[in-house]
Amino acid sequence: MITTPQAARPAGDGPDRTTALITTKTELRARRAELEGTVAAVFTMGALHEGHLALVARARELADHVLLTDFVNPLQFGPGEDYEAYPRDLDADLAVVDGLVDLVFAPAVEEMYPVLPPTVSVTAGRAGTILEGAARPGHFDGVVTVVTKLLQLTSPQLAVFGRKDAQQLAIIQRLVADLDLPVRIEPVEIHREASGLARSSRNAYLSDQGREQALALSRTIAAARDAAPSAAAVRRALVAAVDRAEIDWDYALALDPATLEEITADHRGEALVVLAGRVEDVRLLDAAVVVATAD
Amino acid sequence: MITTPQAARPAGDGPDRTTALITTKTELRARRAELEGTVAAVFTMGALHEGHLALVARARELADHVLLTDFVNPLQFGPGEDYEAYPRDLDADLAVVDGLVDLVFAPAVEEMYPVLPPTVSVTAGRAGTILEGAARPGHFDGVVTVVTKLLQLTSPQLAVFGRKDAQQLAIIQRLVADLDLPVRIEPVEIHREASGLARSSRNAYLSDQGREQALALSRTIAAARDAAPSAAAVRRALVAAVDRAEIDWDYALALDPATLEEITADHRGEALVVLAGRVEDVRLLDAAVVVATAD
Numbered sequence: 001m002i003t004t005p006q007a008a009r010p011a012g013d014g015p016d017r018t019t020a021l022i023t024t025k026t027e028l029r030a031r032r033a034e035l036e037g038t039v040a041a042v043f044t045m046g047a048l049h050e051g052h053l054a055l056v057a058r059a060r061e062l063a064d065h066v067l068l069t070d071f072v073n074p075l076q077f078g079p080g081e082d083y084e085a086y087p088r089d090l091d092a093d094l095a096v097v098d099g100l101v102d103l104v105f106a107p108a109v110e111e112m113y114p115v116l117p118p119t120v121s122v123t124a125g126r127a128g129t130i131l132e133g134a135a136r137p138g139h140f141d142g143v144v145t146v147v148t149k150l151l152q153l154t155s156p157q158l159a160v161f162g163r164k165d166a167q168q169l170a171i172i173q174r175l176v177a178d179l180d181l182p183v184r185i186e187p188v189e190i191h192r193e194a195s196g197l198a199r200s201s202r203n204a205y206l207s208d209q210g211r212e213q214a215l216a217l218s219r220t221i222a223a224a225r226d227a228a229p230s231a232a233a234v235r236r237a238l239v240a241a242v243d244r245a246e247i248d249w250d251y252a253l254a255l256d257p258a259t260l261e262e263i264t265a266d267h268r269g270e271a272l273v274v275l276a277g278r279v280e281d282v283r284l285l286d287a288a289v290v291v292a293t294a295d
Numbered sequence: 296m297i298t299t300p301q302a303a304r305p306a307g308d309g310p311d312r313t314t315a316l317i318t319t320k321t322e323l324r325a326r327r328a329e330l331e332g333t334v335a336a337v338f339t340m341g342a343l344h345e346g347h348l349a350l351v352a353r354a355r356e357l358a359d360h361v362l363l364t365d366f367v368n369p370l371q372f373g374p375g376e377d378y379e380a381y382p383r384d385l386d387a388d389l390a391v392v393d394g395l396v397d398l399v400f401a402p403a404v405e406e407m408y409p410v411l412p413p414t415v416s417v418t419a420g421r422a423g424t425i426l427e428g429a430a431r432p433g434h435f436d437g438v439v440t441v442v443t444k445l446l447q448l449t450s451p452q453l454a455v456f457g458r459k460d461a462q463q464l465a466i467i468q469r470l471v472a473d474l475d476l477p478v479r480i481e482p483v484e485i486h487r488e489a490s491g492l493a494r495s496s497r498n499a500y501l502s503d504q505g506r507e508q509a510l511a512l513s514r515t516i517a518a519a520r521d522a523a524p525s526a527a528a529v530r531r532a533l534v535a536a537v538d539r540a541e542i543d544w545d546y547a548l549a550l551d552p553a554t555l556e557e558i559t560a561d562h563r564g565e566a567l568v569v570l571a572g573r574v575e576d577v578r579l580l581d582a583a584v585v586v587a588t589a590d
Contacts, residue, residue: 119469119554120417121473149474155477171415175415178413178415179415180320259414
């Protein structure tokens with residue numbers, strides 16, 4: 001039961017607010033209009049786990065109300081990717097966030113996209129065709145389109161996104177800047193195990209030896225941080241990591257966050273270090289923002 | 296002088312409100328937030344004339360406040376189209392609408408597009424590549440991108456668009472529906488001379504004989520209206536008009552407003568009749584919405 005009177009809640013760390021499930025745009029706009037104070041949005045495709053709870057926790061710290069969307073977006077799946085097989089269990093999702101968020105918006109596909117694909121859509125341009133987008137044509141276009149729609153429907157003051165999906169975060173930040181969307185994007189830091197390994201549900205597939213190998217990612221992040229603020233040194237640290245080939249690297253790059261182009265030795269300002277590689281057939285990501293400038 | 300105290304205004308048909316000129320997004324958001332009641336937006340590229348005043352007049356009827364934007368959007372000009380030569384005269388524009396609108400937003404290009412072209416943008420898809428878009432690649436993508444930005448910056452309850460630019464209006468309506476933008480699009484009817492000729496600043500280039508020939512457009516609109524509600528008869532009326540070849544037709548089509556695809560004989564609902572043709576080297580448009588259904 002997702003709607004529980006707040007008065008009946010125990011005090012302490014447990015659920016402390018009534019969570020309402022909403023499935024239509026009309027009701028969402030009406031319920032949103034009733035919320036006083038600030039609203040933070042958390043956009044998910046369901047299958048909620050600990051990582052999502054970290055986003056919810058940050059959203060709760062930053063705003064008076066939290067609105068979570070739970071929608072498997074067909075537009076961001078390519079032809080070879082199994083949209084139909086993506087796990088969906090709304091009851092389980094509601095149990096995970098019950099009492100932690102004010103509203104859960106879980107619309108049917110026909111509610112979100114009366115015409116599919118839509119005639120007018122948002123495109124991430126070249127930034128969506130590189131790195132994670134290289135093997136997934138249209139993926140980031142689908143992401144920016146659904147995020148734009150959800151931002152219009154939920155009108156939050158801020159929306160939280162994890163830093164581990166660094167390309168997605170950078171593209172969402174470009175979306176907001178380029179289309180003048182009136183929202184603040186709040187990046188949520190990567191959670192790491194004591195070893196430094198970025199937390200991921202995929203880590204469970206690694207053997208003990210694989211977990212050891214996977215530390216090449218966080219060690220490379222550390223090396224890039226140590227090399228900053230010299231842009232040239234950051235680039236050298238990334239090349240050196242790939243040369244050591246401790247893991248099967250897809251890429252290890254330092255990017256201009258505004259363009260997602262690789263920084264040059266005369267770069268000035270923030271650089272986005274993005275890593276992707278495979279260990280024991282498990283694809284792993286890591287990322288960090290460093291300040292890098294010309295020597 | 297664009298800002299004049301309202302108290303000093305004469306009563307009657309003349310200007311009745313103080314018009315403020317704004318050039319930055321930050322000030323626009325601040326001034327917009329101060330407006331109480333409803334706001335209607337009128338988006339223009341300047342060079343304001345009688346046609347724009349009809350949009351302003353409709354906006355004034357429908358909302359408490361009117362916000363006009365005056366911005367020559369580089370993104371909707373193709374390589375062969377002369378963006379640099381497009382007429383710009385802000386002082387003249389301000390004189391035209393002084394006292395008739397609350398705010399005029401006239402930003403510099405760098406203010407609207409700190410990065411040009413933007414990384415993330417809006418695309419009209421196939422609907423932007425046909426009819427008026429066929430010879431102007433990227434034009435409608437530029438239109439929907441700037442309109443999205445201006446809607447985000449001005450947060451109006453409604454925005455007015457003329458019916459004569461029928462493809463633009465249809466695409467804007469798809470934009471709002473497909474991206475769930477919280478605004479109502481208010482179409483403004485085509486103004487016609489007594490003869491039926493749709494008013495256009497280009498009519499001035501026509502000889503008396505040209506004006507006579509140009510009536511083929513409004514007569515074709517009338518024929519399509521008479522043929523409705525039979526979808527098949529509407530299509531026949533348009534084919535017959537083109538066959539008569541009174542003018543040099545570019546197209547005369549009945550479209551599904553949702554997809555901009557041509558209606559078939561089993562169509563049900565509204566159909567958008569769109570006409571374009573040349574008389575004495577002057578390109579003329581006309582349009583109408585008819586209800587057309589299968590016989």
